[in-house]
Amino acid sequence: MIAEPMPASIQLDEGASPLAGKPLKPLKLRKSELVKPGVSGWLMLTVLVIAVLAWVFPLWLTVVNAFKTAPDLLENGPVTVPTTITLANITDFWTQVNFTQKLWNSIQISGWTALLAIVLSFLTAYAIGIGRIKFRMWVLGLFMIAFTIPQEALIYPIYTMAKSVGLYDNIWSVIIFFAVTQSAFGAYMLSSVLSEFPMEILEAARIDGAGTLRLLWSVVLPIVRPTLLMLATFFFIWTWNEFLMPLVLLPSNANQTVALSLGATSGQYTSDPVSKAAAALLGLLPSLIFFFIFQRTLLRGVTMGAVK
Amino acid sequence: MxxxxxxxxxxxxxxxxxxxxxxxxxxxxxxxxxxxxxxxVWYVIPGVLAFLVVIGGSFGATIYTSFTSWNGLGTAKFVGLKNYITLMGDEVFWQSFLHAGVFVITMALIPSALGLFVAALLFDYIAPRFGARISAAMRAMFFVPQIIPITVSGVLWVWLLSPNDGVINTILRNIGASNIALNWLGDPKYAIWAVSAMLIWIQIGYSIVIFMSGLSRLDPSMSEAAQLDGATWFQRFRMITFFQVRPELSVVLLTTTVAALKVFAPVYVMTQGGPGNATTVPAFFSYYQFFTTTKVGYGSAVATVLALILTVIAIVILNVQNRQGENQ
Structure with missing residues (x-):
């Protein structure tokens, strides 16, 4: 449930570009430079370690109970490690909800959304940031609405629209919706990055006779590719974790996403705690793996827009 | 234009x-x-067209529908302001905004305050003493709830909080505090605070990450000077750190306030708005009108009001923030 970063300001021409990516600067301290912790230091560390343990405690519960047998849980409680490790809870849930299919649906929805949203936001941002088209502030102001409007204010027309064009209960309804909403955000962020694109490079390419398409493809794109990839990472995980739209637009089991395989069916398959834990483990594992692979990108991206 | x-x-x-x-x-x-x-100009057309059709068109349709009486089938009947007048007298509507207000406190204010405090501790107390790797690892741990799908968090917290076999109540009973082992989600008095607990758990990582990056941007000399003058860590936090991260603070408050007013999924997965209407929020209320009672016009009015409030709040906060930026 990563909150969508809100753009720090609507001014395009001034202020640092939020995406230019101030990396999370680690404190560069060598061992010799460390302050001696002292008693209060150790005490504070202990307090924080306890807080961290409390924060990951639900994850601990998920992991230990997912591999536990029901009698083991009854006897020894939920906090301890399993006495015998069983994979039955996990395989049961996997086959019951056809988790392979859910994974594939989520991958398709998030992947296509990220791709389409990147293309759309890059094109728009190119016109605004590099092309400096008239009314660019109007366009950006319009896109602002995408941040504030709740999905509930769009859902019913989207639902009827999807039905009338035959995309109801089809993953493309969700893909299109998220590609458009997220590209509004992406265009916003990218515009301010591109508005600081080095003028000399653009001029040199124009003098060499490069048209707008050529400029976009061979000059601008290679330079902003890392930023685009960062945005794509975010689009992917936001879409992966989305709830309301898939809930409404994808009613049938065959089209549901990983995030929904638990929410909508929690009563259906997961009555006892060990199956619940197994379901939760399967539900969070893809996101967790994704997080650990893209940790640096994601943590840096969260701060974009926050630092002026 | x-x-x-x-x-x-x-x-x-x-x-x-x-x-x-x-x-x-x-x-x-x-x-x-x-x-x-x-x-x-050609490059802006696809994005703007898509936006106008999908978001502009839908929002326009919702606003129009809010002036009609419609059950989702057949034709909508135009009723003027009737839905809005009904809203004003609807107790559940006001309750839902009251609950949204509670979530602003527990999803925006508390996580921001706690997050700033933890970020400052990690950044200039833990890191200088135990190394940056430890503080970075802790930051990542606090952030994990942010990336878990909300449905998973919901399932986990419902289980943690369940009255009989819930982990929290089991622990409470084991330490002899069975009198406070309550029915957290089933009792209208506590349900909203139980949902809030999960929201704090989810949100704190976001503010920690943003504040830590804000702190790394700062000039450490001021804090060092204060330290030489004998200021304690807490004094420095209060007098220096807090003022220096004001830009980050307003961004965090803006994004989390908007997110708090939009809360839907946590309520949907944990309580379905209940017990009774004890945890109903505007987003859930409108969803309920759309798909359960099928009063689509009425639900649209709720959604429209929510959208307008959010837009006004965002504009106000952005203006305040820009003015602050100019003053600095």
């Missing part, structure tokens, strides 16, 4: 009969006529 409107009639007449010659269609000046359209 003005030139788009001005250009339209000319295009119309040209298309309709081609009786108007090009120079006559643009009588303003010859200079204008020779200037070419900015070639970059």
């Amino acid at each position: 003005s030139s788009v409107l001005a250009a339209a009639p000319a295009a119309d007449s040209a298309a309709s009969g081609k009786t108007v010659t090009a120079p006559a269609a643009r009588p303003r000046s010859t200079k204008r006529a020779t200037r070419r359209v900015n070639p970059y």
